[in-house]
Amino acid sequence: MKQSNRRKNREDTAFLYERLSRDDNLEGESYSISNQKKLLIKVAKEKGYTNLIHFSDDGISGVTMERPGFVAMIQELEEGHAAAVFVKDMSRLGRNYIEVGKLTEEFLPDHDIRLVAVSDNVDTAEGENELTPIRNLFNEWYARDISKKRRISNKIKGNAGEPMGQPPYGYIKDPDNPKRWIVDEEAATVVRRIYQMTLDGFGPEQIAAALERDSILTPISYWQTRGVNRPGKHKDAPPTKWNSSTITKILSLQEYCGDVLNFKTYSKSYKNKKRIENDHDNWVIFKDVHDPVVDRATWEKVQQKRGKIRKRKTNEGETNMFSGLLVCADCGHNLHYHFNQGNPDIKYFNCSNYKGNRGTCTSTHYIRVDFLEQVVLGEIRRLTKFANKYEDEFVKAVMGHSQQTLELDRQKKQKECNSLLARDKEIDRLFDRMYEDNVAGKISDERFSKMTKQYEDEQSGLAGRIKTLRAELDKESRQSVGTDMFIATVRKYTRARKLTPRMLNELIDHIEVHQAEKVNGVYVQKLTIHYNCIGSIEIPDISSLPEPDVLIQTRKGVAVSYSQAQMAG
Known part of the structure; x- marks a missing residue:
């Protein structure tokens, strides 16, 4: 009965479609959804339609045809539920010349549907309007022009240090200044816990499981409880079901140091809104803009360890704190963790590439865990003693080169980089003024395009040199910051009596x-310890800093002693 009534009422039914995007807000109140509705109702009634049904899309660009309201209207039209479509103007249907052309030239005529575009004086019941295809073309050009100007505007904002994206989990926008982020303490506590657990040797899956056990809301669920609408896949998973990928993402965000990172993604064109990962060299980074969630030293330590804390398990699921830190000195492969089948208390590592296990390495590189623990703890104690008793010698050994020469070189590069950046910002300001003059009609589109090309070419040349200088400065900065961090960390473990996973992760790279x-009837095991940030370090031969004296009975009564391997010259 309902379907019969629908067919009967088709000739009295008109669909009224309203659309508004951010671009249309520039045109004033006349483009608002409410005013479009008032206009379309008035005209549709004047033309004799009594059953009026609205379809709307608010805040969606006309470049895409995948708009919820528009798609729903097309489905209803395919089912024959209306005889006419009313829009304010042709641009409401869309700003895609090809797709709108298919709609007006093929779909609507094939389904015997009348089209009325009020402001453009289009009414297919009164005959074909030859200007309609031209209007559709101009509507697309308008979208292209707006997109170009918005890109310039975004570039200006991004290069000025204004955050271009939404704040990550752990931050919220400042209610008094939306261009600034402030710490969301409840979420920030979870972020800090994730970083702390990583330094303690836990992997992403273990951290995710711990958060789930403690009923911690995932970022998406947390935002939903606070009425914050954030993009992303909203799966039908429990609100406390954390994934390791979420943990990994949180551990990668430099924003937690208080930095703003702009231009991390980009889109290929105004028609394709898909975001693509930008090359790291094209990012623009502003440090210490907002309060940090995680101090920079902690963030740097986590980055050093990410991908290196591989907690390989035995068949019984047991892990060891040295897993992922040991490599074969001959073939470079990782050493794998095992325990003796006859005596499970004997735990050891050997080369994963040993030919006896179908690899290519000629030796097992067998080493006991208890032997390792004694040697590494002894070396750390020796290092901390060296740092405390011979501070100047320690700093010199860590630096490895003249700090004064490095600083002079860094200052010279920074001065050149600052000069180039100043010119780059000056060009951005010129872009800004040109954009305003173009909008105001003081500069023609042709002149605007010519001047834009000229400045873009200059900025392209600047970008190459700035990129090179930044890479060199970042490398020197990481080395300097890393050295300072390492010295501070060494002093923290001056009174260490026991080896812990965190101590290993903070001090040792591999x-x-x-x-x-x-040698002389005793097997000598050589190790080379590479510390974070500085690599292996040559400790002077000082009587008060003896090598750890470790001698252990291994399998079948074989004695093994420790000797520090000499570094390559």
Whole structure:
């Protein structure tokens, strides 16, 4: 019965479609959804339609045809539920010349649907309007022009340090200044816990499981409880179901140091809104803009360890704090963790590439865990003693080169970089003024396009040199910051009595394990410890800083002693 009534009422039914995007707000109140509705109702009634049904899309660009209201209207039209479509003007249907052309030239005539575009004086019941295709073309050009100007505007804002994206989990926009982020303490506590657990040796999956056990809301669920609408896939998963990918993402965000990172993604054109990962060299970074959630030293330590804390398990699921830190000195492969089948208390590592296990390495590089613990703890104690008793010598050994020469070179590069950046910002200001003059009609579109090309070419040349200088400065800065961090961390463990996963993760990058060699009837095991930020360090031969004296009985009563491997010259 309902379907019969619909067919009967088709000739009295008109669909009224309203659309508004951010661009249309520039045109004033006349483009608002409410005013479009008033206009379309008035005209549709004047033309004899009594059953009026509205379809609207608010805040959606006309460049895309995948708009919820528009798609729903097309489906209803395909089912024959209306005889006419009313819009304020042709641009309401869309700003895609090809797609709107298909709609007006094929779809609507094929379904015997009348089209009325009020402001453009289009009414297909009164005959074909030859200007309609031209209007559709101009509507697309308008979208292209607006997109170009918005890109310039976004570039100006992004290069001025204004955050271009939404604040990450742990931050919210400042209610008094939406261009500034402030710490959301409840979420920030979770972020800090994730970083702390990473330094303690836990991997992303283990952290995700711990947060789920403690019923911590995921970022998406957390935002939803506070009425914040954020993009992303909203799956039908429990609100406390954390994924390791979410943990990994949180651990990668430099924004938690208080920095603003702009232009991390880009879109290929105004028609394709898909965001693409930008090359890291094209990012624009402003440091210490807002309060940090995680201090920079902690963030740097986590970045050093990411991808290196591989908690390989035995078949029984057991892990060890040295997993992921040991590499074969001969073939470079990781050492894998095992325990003795006959005596599970004996735990050891050997080369994962050993030919006896179908690899190519000629030696096992077998090393006991208890031996490792004694040696590494002894070396750390030796290092901290060196740092405290011979501070100047320690700093010199860590630096490895003349700090004064490095600083002079850094200042010279920074001065040149600042000069180039100043010119780059000056060009951005010129862009800004040109954009305003163009909108106001003081500069023609042709002149605007010519001047834009001229300045873009100059900025392109500047960008190449700035990129090179920044890479060199960042490298020197990371080395300097890393050195300072390492010195501070070493002093923190002056009174260490026990080796812990966090101590290993904060101090050691990796350890090269050499094959044990027989010397004077005793097997000597050589290790090369590579510390975070500085690599392996040569400690002077000082009587008060003896090497750890470790001698252990291994399998079948074989004695193994420790000897520090000499660094390559």
